[in-house]
Amino acid sequence: MKLTLSSSPHQRVQRDTPQVMRLVIYAMLPGVAAQCYFFGWGIIIQALIAVIAALVFEGVVLWMRKKPIERTLTDYSAVLTALLLAVSLPPTLPWWMTVIGIFFAVVVAKQLYGGLGFNLFNPAMIGYVVLLISFPVAMTSWLPPTGISTLPMSFFDAISIIFTGFTTSGYDVTQLQTIADGVTTATPLDTLKTNLTQGVTYSETLEYPILNGGLFASAGAGWSWISLAYLLGGLVLIKTRVIQWHIPASMMLSVVIFASILHMSDADYYASPMFHLLNGALIFGAFFIATDPVSASTTPKGRVVFGAAIGFWIVIIRTFGSYPDAVAFAVIIMNMAVPLIDYYTRPRTYGRGTKPESKAES
Amino acid sequence: MTTDYKDLSVQGLWKNNPALVQLLGLCPLLAVTSTFINGLGLGLATTLVLIGSNVTVSLIRNIVRNEIRIPIFVMIIAAFVTIVQLLMNAYTFDLYLTLGIFIPLIVTNCAIIGRAEAYASKNAPKDAAFDGLMMGLGFSAVLVLLGGMREILGSGTLFAGADRLFGSIASNWTITLFETSQPFLLAILPPGAFLGMGLLIAIKNAIDAKQAAKATQPVEKATRIRITAE
Numbered sequence: 001m002k003l004t005l006s007s008s009p010h011q012r013v014q015r016d017t018p019q020v021m022r023l024v025i026y027a028m029l030p031g032v033a034a035q036c037y038f039f040g041w042g043i044i045i046q047a048l049i050a051v052i053a054a055l056v057f058e059g060v061v062l063w064m065r066k067k068p069i070e071r072t073l074t075d076y077s078a079v080l081t082a083l084l085l086a087v088s089l090p091p092t093l094p095w096w097m098t099v100i101g102i103f104f105a106v107v108v109a110k111q112l113y114g115g116l117g118f119n120l121f122n123p124a125m126i127g128y129v130v131l132l133i134s135f136p137v138a139m140t141s142w143l144p145p146t147g148i149s150t151l152p153m154s155f156f157d158a159i160s161i162i163f164t165g166f167t168t169s170g171y172d173v174t175q176l177q178t179i180a181d182g183v184t185t186a187t188p189l190d191t192l193k194t195n196l197t198q199g200v201t202y203s204e205t206l207e208y209p210i211l212n213g214g215l216f217a218s219a220g221a222g223w224s225w226i227s228l229a230y231l232l233g234g235l236v237l238i239k240t241r242v243i244q245w246h247i248p249a250s251m252m253l254s255v256v257i258f259a260s261i262l263h264m265s266d267a268d269y270y271a272s273p274m275f276h277l278l279n280g281a282l283i284f285g286a287f288f289i290a291t292d293p294v295s296a297s298t299t300p301k302g303r304v305v306f307g308a309a310i311g312f313w314i315v316i317i318r319t320f321g322s323y324p325d326a327v328a329f330a331v332i333i334m335n336m337a338v339p340l341i342d343y344y345t346r347p348r349t350y351g352r353g354t355k356p357e358s359k360a361e362s
Numbered sequence: 363m364t365t366d367y368k369d370l371s372v373q374g375l376w377k378n379n380p381a382l383v384q385l386l387g388l389c390p391l392l393a394v395t396s397t398f399i400n401g402l403g404l405g406l407a408t409t410l411v412l413i414g415s416n417v418t419v420s421l422i423r424n425i426v427r428n429e430i431r432i433p434i435f436v437m438i439i440a441a442f443v444t445i446v447q448l449l450m451n452a453y454t455f456d457l458y459l460t461l462g463i464f465i466p467l468i469v470t471n472c473a474i475i476g477r478a479e480a481y482a483s484k485n486a487p488k489d490a491a492f493d494g495l496m497m498g499l500g501f502s503a504v505l506v507l508l509g510g511m512r513e514i515l516g517s518g519t520l521f522a523g524a525d526r527l528f529g530s531i532a533s534n535w536t537i538t539l540f541e542t543s544q545p546f547l548l549a550i551l552p553p554g555a556f557l558g559m560g561l562l563i564a565i566k567n568a569i570d571a572k573q574a575a576k577a578t579q580p581v582e583k584a585t586r587i588r589i590t591a592e
Contacts, residue, residue, distance in 0.1 A: 100546075108557075134548040 015242075017116075021076035023242050024288065025083060027233035031284060032087060034229035038145040038222035041158040042091025047083055049095050049162070053102040054082035061111040077116045081105055084124035084288060088281060088328075089131070090142045092161050092173050097135055101127035121335045122295045125328040132323065140324065141173045142187045145222030188223055188279040189324040192271060201268040227283040234287025246303035247296060247310075248286040254311030255282060262319060270319060282314065285327035295335045302338075302345035310334050367492060374496025380473035381504035381559075382566050387471040390464045391505060392555040396516070399523045401509025403457045405502025407446045407465060409495065412474050414442040416494035419482040435478045436469070443469045456526035473501060508558050516549035518542055 015023075035043045058078040062069045072078075085105055089098060105127030113119045132139045157167040166172050195205045237243045255276050262270035276282060281289075290296060290310055297306035310330045317326030334341075380386045387408070395401045418438045426434050447465045450458040458465065468474070477497050482490040513520055518540040524532035548554045 094544075097544075130548055133551065133553070134546050135544050136547070138544055 017077065018075045020242055020293075021080045023240060024237065025076065025080055027237045027242070028083060028087070028230075028288065030233050031226060031230035032083075034226040035087060035091075038226060039091045039143065041155045042162065043087060045158055045162055046089050046091060046093065046098055047086040049098050050082035050086040050089075050102050051079050053099045054078040054106050057103055057106045058111070061107055065111070065115075067115070072115070075116065078106055081110070081123045081127075085127045087284070088124070088128050090139065091158065092141060092143060093131075093138055094165060095162050097131055097138060100134070101131040103127075104130040117294055119294055122289060122292050122331055125289060125331050128328045129332060132328070136323075138173075140187070140190055142190075143173070187324060188275075189318065192275075193324050196269065202271055203268060223280075224278040227278045230284040230287060234283065237287060237291075243287065243291040243293075244300070244303060246300060247290050247307040250304045250307035251286045251290055251311045251314075252277060252282070254308040255315055258312055258315040262315065276315060276318065280318070280325040281327040285310075285314075285331065289327060289331055290334075295338065297338050297341045297345070299342055299345045299347055301347075302341045305341050305345060306334055306338065309337065370489070370493050371496050374493065374498075375500045375503065376566075379500040379504065379566075380476070380497055381501050382563055384473065384476065386473035386476055387501065388559070390467060390471060391501075391508070392552060392559060394461055394464050395505055395509040395512055395555055395558075396550050397513045397522055398506060398510040398520055399457070399527050400460060401505035401507075402502065403450075403454070403527050404461055404464060404468075405498070405505040407450065407461075408468055408471060408474070408501055409498025410446050411439065411442045411468055412477060412498040412501075413491055413494040414445070415439045415474055415478055416482040416490040417487050418442075419478040420485060420487040420490035423483045431483065432475075432479075435475055435483075439474050439478070440469050454527055456523075460523070460526065473497065504562065508555065508562060511558050512549045512554055514539060515546050516554065517545050 032043065032047070055073060055078055059069055059073060062072055082102060082105075085101055086098070089101070105123040109121050109123040109126035110116065110119045154168070157169075160166060160168050161173065191208055192202065192205050195208075196202070234243075234248060238245050238248070256273040259271065259273040259276040263272050286307070290307060297303050310327075313330035313333055314326045317323070317329055321329075323329070374380075378384060381388070381391055390404055390408075394404050415435070415438050419435055422434070443466060446468070447458075450461075450465060477494060481493045485493070510520060513522065518538060520537045520539065521532075521535045524535040528535075549558070
């Protein structure tokens with residue numbers, strides 16, 4: 001047996017940044033595949049546009065900052081950011097909006113703050129929020145998932161609608177949305193929000209086609225499968241120890257708790273916890289967005305607080321806010337609170353800060 | 363003491379620009395710069411108040427006791443703001459409605475009381491008036507630049523609503539750069555103002571840094587040449 005003598009650190013990091021980023025990208029694949037199945041090829045094209053734009057922007061900024069270009073471009077962080085943003089976008093979004101979103105994600109949120117490791121906010125979510133605030137109509141124009149939509153989109157339809165605004169047969173997004181049942185069918189969260197303002201109760205909303213064909217009574221058609229596919233990818237990430245369990249677990253638990261409180265107070269008006277969990281970007285956000293190692297809390301206790309607070313804000317903003325989904329807003333709000341959380345949840349240094357009662361004994 | 367008017371201009375327009383360097387009066391700056399004309403209107407109003415208050419403060423600088431100067435300054439500024447407000451109400455009513463609360467709020471613009479305290483209360487009326495003009499122009503330049511930037515990005519037009527400031531002859535001055543059914547709302551909303559302001563400050567600092575680098579380089583070269591010559 002060979003005994004080697006070396007200086008610290010003795011515990012070596014097993015993976016470098018590119019490996020971690022690649023693993024997260026692989027873990028997204030089941031979710032991406034599910035999205036592709038339910039919403040057509042648009043997502044793949046969006047992802048391609050986003051990745052190319054992200055690499056170009058990152059390369060240009062690195063060149064302007066006189067930083068090593070090749071090493072940073074091949075660490076896959078820009079690719080991951082682009083993918084995270086692309087899967088959050090409606091598949092029919094015009095290509096230039098995607099490029100604007102990537103610009104804000106990569107250039108403003110990441111590189112202007114100093115590049116990977118220095119960004120205060122989750123870059124993909126900054127890009128998403130900029131787009132949502134700037135183009136609210138386009139950003140909430142989701143087509144009904146396959147199965148409800150009577151007009152399946154081909155690969156060329158998807159390309160055509162992203163680059164020209166019309167499918168090959170000449171429909172635009174609004175026409176495609178209404179074609180399903182004569183009523184504009186947005187996302188489940190959007191449908192609920194609109195219905196509640198029009199006096200339709202939560203239980204009546206569940207009868208709508210967008211919410212009827214789902215896996216569970218209260219989960220949207222297609223959407224629940226996508227959420228479960230991301231759950232699978234997320235569990236793989238925890239199993240391979242790329243992410244810790246604290247943030248996803250506390251985030252989902254807190255959503256369930258706060259949604260249950262509201263749902264029990266008025267079941268006609270407030271959606272059930274299951275509805276909150278399986279619709280929108282919650283599971284995707286819990287495993288892939290909130291766990292960003294740079295902008296999330298870094299202490300174990302802090303992670304629990306961070307995740308729970310995100311869950312709280314998601315329920316509050318989804319229920320009382322004016323936008324249908326809230327994952328991006330909640331994550332960005334809590335990104336701002338991370339320094340404070342980390343300060344108050346610093347782990348106790350071994351041998352220091354003993355409990356007061358043991359001090360009294362001695 | 364002779365006054366260096368060139369130095370006063372450089373200070374007001376660039377080196378000590380109220381908006382970009384002193385970061386004063388940011389509230390109206392960020393709030394009304396959604397279009398070029400709004401920015402220009404508020405910039406002109408602020409410049410008028412600044413010149414008037416600077417001259418008046420300078421005239422009474424030897425009479426007012428030091429202990430009570432700040433309330434006096436504020437009253438002078440408030441008087442000029444009221445004058446400007448009534449003038450705008452009379453002659454540019456539409457612009458007056460658009461700018462709304464931000465015209466009376468010129469009273470609280472720190473750039474004005476800052477100049478009264480820092481320059482006008484220590485210098486002759488003529489110099490104070492010139493300083494007020496330059497500071498006002500520096501402030502207006504930033505308002506106009508930011509307003510133009512946000513208007514182009516946000517709605518694809520420039521000089522929209524020029525008739526509100528210049529009367530009916532300006533009603534066809536609007537330049538439409540591009541038509542879009544989905545305007546870039548971020549540029550028009552308050553966050554866009556913050557981003558644009560940060561960008562302008564960054565550009566100014568970058569130009570300064572470049573000039574500073576340029577200024578130091580020739581000196582190095584000159585010494586090197588002399589050494590080799592010897």
